[in-house]
């Protein structure tokens with residue numbers, strides 16, 4: 001058992017933050033507060049979904065990833081890049097996978113191993129679990145780390161429903177290292193670099209969920225690799241394309257919603273995307289309403305990873321491009337040599353550790369204390385204006401009431417409570433002013 | 448602590464909101480996951496019944512350190528034969544409710560299975576009261 005909600009890649013760039021309420025209101029876990037005119041992220045609540053990166057108009061949120069310079073790190077004698085399939089969906093005018101992969105090598109990587117290849121092995125394992133093994137229904141995909149972290153925090157009763165398979169990135173990374181070792185390199189001379197569509201995968205690649213250690217040495221965002229790649233691709237003649245594609249057409253499908261659950265052997269599957277929708281579906285699972293469903297594919301991002309927060313083009317457009325990429329790729333003649341890059345049995349396809357709920361006991365150390373705090377929160381909430389204006393720095397009046405009781409935030413941080421206090425004070429002063437001292441009441445003698 | 452919810456007549460799309468809110472509170476109180484799951488299933492089924500079989504009603508929830516007590520009161524048509532209603536698969540749900548995925552006749556059996564105390568009182572023409580308690 002391990003607590004997965006402690007590591008993060010999403011962070012604030014304080015100089016750019018103007019302390020507005022855009023991100024606090026959009027964060028799906030209410031993890032952000034504005035304090036002293038700057039947004040602050042509660043690390044216990046953040047799931048690295050990247051929504052705040054997307055919505056901040058001042059670009060004050062970012063995901064910590066490696067810059068492309070990491071490949072020039074002297075430590076590494078052999079560099080293998082493992083691109084997420086969502087990368088292929090980013091180039092409007094070139095839908096050849098071999099163009100993308102060749103360009104990646106020209107950037108400075110020595111070899112390529114596609115995460116989509118690993119995804120296909122995970123699909124096979126998923127089918128095996130669903131059809132041959134005893135498991136609770138519905139099983140929920142473990143592919144989107146933002147969803148897994150959300151579940152650890154908000155859906156502790158569904159931990160056993162999480163599909164216990166490895167993330168394709170971890171499988172690909174381990175296979176990539178072995179591939180380089182077979183070429184004669186020592187493990188620590190090999191650099192494995194993941195090209196990521198999102199902050200959640202960036203975190204999970206460095207600190208894998210349900211595994212002891214990561215085989216990933218660096219994570220580069222699609223956004224950072226996009227322009228260099230595009231520029232090389234524009235200059236490449238098709239005759240220069242190397243045949244690097246591993247023909248994992250099904251695995252490429254994982255990049256968009258519906259792809260992971262498309263295998264015809266998975267009979268009753270639901271594919272849901274967008275965190276709000278995911279939450280709604282998970283609520284239904286919890287209420288026992290979806291017991292007849294076998295598998296739920298859940299992606300935090302609309303359209304799936306092609307719509308990830310570190311991608312470049314519109315997710316809906318990207319989804320269409322991905323379709324073309326897969327069609328094009330299907331016309332490349334088979335090549336046996338590269339399709340066997342991940343030998344069976346060489347990588348672990350199952351999660352080693354169980355994922356545990358991430359309960360941080362925000363409301364109290366025991367039930368008694370927690371109930372008392374909740375009652376105090378209810379009482380404060382009843383006094384608030386319920387218009388969720390955000391001026392207090394909390395996303396809504398309810399969250400503010402929690403902050404008052406649990407974090408000792410003064411209730412006067414609410415401008416309405418402040419005005420009420422001022423009014424009360426003013427009335428009290430008027431009352432006081434009307435009161436006459438004893439020496440001035442009563443009739444004056446001698447009139 | 449006490450919580451109270453009004454369930455509106457015919458609001459199929461919003462049915463389940465009260466159980467959702469209770470689940471949220473229980474999670475914040477760090478109630479064990481398996482207990483939350485029991486309460487969620489039992490309360491959801493009872494809440495849905497208020498919408499599809501009666502005309503809405505009132506739900507009162509009392510969260511105590513050792514148990515959660517839920518009372519659901521409606522003034523709907525009532526249940527003529529409670530023993531029959533408790534049987535698995537028995538349902539008088541309308542086509543409308545069935546089209547929305549309700550009406551499998553497993554609601555009351557699931558409430559009984561997922562509670563430590565269960566009581567249902569009903570009078571035809573007057574209404575139905577369901578009481579559910581789950582130990583923590």
Ligand SMILES: Nc1ncnc2c1ncn2[C@@H]1O[C@H](COP(=O)(O)OP(=O)(O)O)[C@@H](O)[C@H]1O
Nearest residue numbers: 496500532538539540550551552553554555575
């Ligand atoms: N609140 C209620 N008011 C009136 N009738 C009810 C109520 N709850 C349950 N019933 C009756 O009991 C039957 C069985 O309920 P339940 O087990 O939940 O199955 P379902 O709701 O799927 O029909 C219902 O079909 C209905 O006839």
Ligand code: SF4
Nearest residue numbers: 027046047049050052
């Ligand atoms: S990454 Fe997501 S969960 Fe974390 S602070 Fe931003 S919006 Fe909230």
Ligand code: SF4
Nearest residue numbers: 144198300301305308
């Ligand atoms: S849907 Fe994909 S891109 Fe979006 S957060 Fe999840 S893993 Fe990342």
Ligand SMILES: [Mg+2]
Nearest residue numbers: 492496554555
């Ligand atoms: Mg029912």
